[in-house]
Amino acid sequence: MPLKSYVLRDHLGIFTIGEMINRSAKVYGPKRALSVYRDGKWQHLTYRELGKRVNLLARALSGLGIKRGQCCAILGPNSPEWGQAYLAITSLGAIAVPIDPALKPHEFKHILEDTETKVVFVATKFLEDILEINEDISLKHIIVLDSPKVSKKKISGFEEFLLEGQKAKGKIKAPKLSDVAAIIYTSGTTGKAKGVMLTHENIMSDVALIYQVVDLVPGNTILSVLPIHHTLECTGGFLLPLYAGLNIYYARSLKSREIIEDLRTAKASVMIGVPLLYQKMLEGIERKIKQAPLPRKTLFKGLLKVVELAERVGKDEEAAKALFAKLREKAGLGHLKYFVCGGAPLPPFVPQKFKRLGIKIIQGYGLTEASPVLTLNPIFRPKATSVGVPIPQVEVKIDNPNESGVGELCFKGPMVMKGYYKNPEATKAVIDDEGFLHTGDLGYVDEEGYVYVCGRAKNVIVTPAGKNVYPEEVEFELDRRPFILESMVYGIPTERGGEEVAAVIVPDYEEIDRHFSGKQLSEEDVRDLIAKEVKRAMENVATYKRVKQFVIWDEELPKTSTRKIKRHHVLPVVLNMAKQAK
Structure with a gap:
């Protein structure tokens, strides 16, 4: 492309x-490389x-x-x-x-x-x-x-x-460049751990090629938030900044309030995060705006209207930067060039809302098996619903596409792993004879070369009518509802063949308590409330994609270190819950 x-x-x-x-x-030499908060102060190396x-x-x-x-x-x-x-x-x-x-x-x-x-x-x-x-x-x-x-x-x-x-x-x-530098064990969302062998060439090719397409300047700072054992943070938030001469600040915690304080202290220009982190930050900003005095709230709404009008003539970026400069400064984001997002699909409303405040979120895509970055949205021309275009030296092909052009995303490039440690059979199953890495993700490429991810091939629900439903698409609509904290959509086999769409729903009890303050809600009340939320969410999707049944899960769903739901842990439990409910 x-x-x-x-x-x-x-x-x-x-x-x-x-x-x-x-x-x-x-x-x-004398520039700061690593900074950490210890003994009541920031210490630098x-x-x-x-x-x-x-x-x-x-x-x-x-x-x-x-x-x-x-x-x-x-x-x-x-x-x-x-x-x-x-x-x-x-x-x-x-x-x-x-x-x-x-x-x-x-x-x-x-x-x-x-x-x-x-x-x-x-x-x-x-x-x-x-x-x-x-x-x-x-x-x-x-x-x-x-x-x-x-x-x-x-x-x-x-x-x-x-x-x-x-x-x-x-x-x-x-x-040598061809020597193995790291073995990363990844179980992902589907179970058994495999050791991914990455060579010095794999990792440092990825670092060098990302460097070509991002705006990093020696002396700038980056806030390190994601766990460094994960390849996204190790490559993008550690090795890349050291390659480019940046100062890495280690965030004190994962609390959105402290992250914003650290962004302000570090005068950070970049941060890499996962979707949930940016959603929490956005909620924090919106909550502060709601709590602001009426004149300030009215002013904010008026400025937002101006930006929305500027969108129609393609001038929204300039308008948002100018009109919300003070808000960004107060929020600790005055020095920020952009946020980078990876690890899981980013709901499009998140970058869109940040964009209206003059803040860019650049979404990318990759796998541990690719060191990990394969695609990145161009900084000056991102698309909110896309994971970007392949970085230099990366080829993409769509394997076995359907009539809509959706098929398995496959990539080839110098960052693709040497193989799985002590597991040549598993290596052969994902790297084909042409050297393409088969990701297991379904997606397509548009006419401008932007890549879109529809969901995991293993997660696709096939209805009795033969229609494909991507769980991630339905989850996006459910998770937007105010009383739903998170969801996991899955298929249940039907007597007619195929599957019907079901969901496990985690209620947002904090939001429910806030909304119904002073009222004691029973389990049945909560279930009725969630049923209404599911119904409203399903108005935005095609009939065959709609959730037919759901179960309530009362705690956060188990996740990987990059906040992907561990479906293989959840599915046996919810299927049993659904049986008992019958």
Whole structure:
């Protein structure tokens, strides 16, 4: 597809991760690289300091006997130490194994055993789990990320281990671009975990090619919010900023109020997030506007009308930037160039509402198996309903399209993984003979080369009449209703063949309490209220797509680290609930 919508610039080169950080330490030396809030203040690490510390850590690992191709795991929340560990492991030519802290101890054990991990960098919170696991697997060493000193046999604090690098002798042999840099275990939304092998070339190609299409300037800041063990944040929110000379601020928490405060403090120009985060931020802004005095509220509505009128003549962006400059400044978004969104489908109303306030959300698409970014909306010409156009050197094809042009999205490019660890059969199932990665997502490409995602192929509901229903499309309408917090749409087999559309609904009890303050609602009252909400939501979809039955789920649905619902966890439970209800 022609990339006519992108404004391309030259990238800085494709290096191994170690070569990249050494280059950045030289080029951006005194500039701030990593910033974290500790002991009541923001603390900063320059690029020069970061380069030295990574080199010492790599030497310390080498001193333990860690060799090229051996695995070292990292388990803990986002922190400068997590990042330094990742850079040191990969600089040495060893393989980083980032572990999702949300997993259970038996899952930690499986990953450590499967990869024959030799060293674990771990946060104190998970140290007991690792010590217990170590009784069976015999690690060479454990380094505690958030403790400077430990001094126990085979256990070190981060700073004391770093100093061991001063004693290490011999020269570190740099890895090749074709060497595996990381193995990421991903269960996604469908169950069994697979280890995705990404080479230095996979990861750094993705970094360099994203750099070509985004506006990043050395010295600008980015707020790191998403969990860094996930490839989207590791590539886009960590390695890309270090490649480009940005200052990474680690967000203090995931609370939208604190994120906005951190955006203000950091004077951040960019942030990568998932749809739910931006929805919560939008709700916070709208709530403050509702609580504002009447004159201010009236002024806001008037300015919004002006922007809506400007949309008709294509001048809404300029109008929104000018009219809402003070509001953005007050909200801590004055320095913001744009938000980037990935990890899950973004409801179109979210970027549209932000756009009217003069704030851009750039949506992209990718998979862990592609390092992960494959498409990105052009900054100067985004489409709210699209995941953008393929980044440079990425080819897209639609496999087995139907009469509407919808088929499986497949991509080819230098960022596509080497394969699944110890699983050639699974690798062969997703990478075809032409080198295209089969994503399992259904979608299409428009005449301008923009890619659209309709939903997961495995999730498609086929009605008795043979019509295809994409659950994500129906969920979007349900989730817009004020008393519905979230939903999951699925198919139930019918006696006539095919499936009928059903949903599991999580009521927004906070909103219900606010709306019916002082009234005691019974379970039956809540169900009646949700039934009305479902009916109203279904007015916006075709008859064959409408929800025929639903069950109430009283807590947040289980999700992956990027906030995708774990359907394989939920489905057996809701199907059983539906049976009992009958």
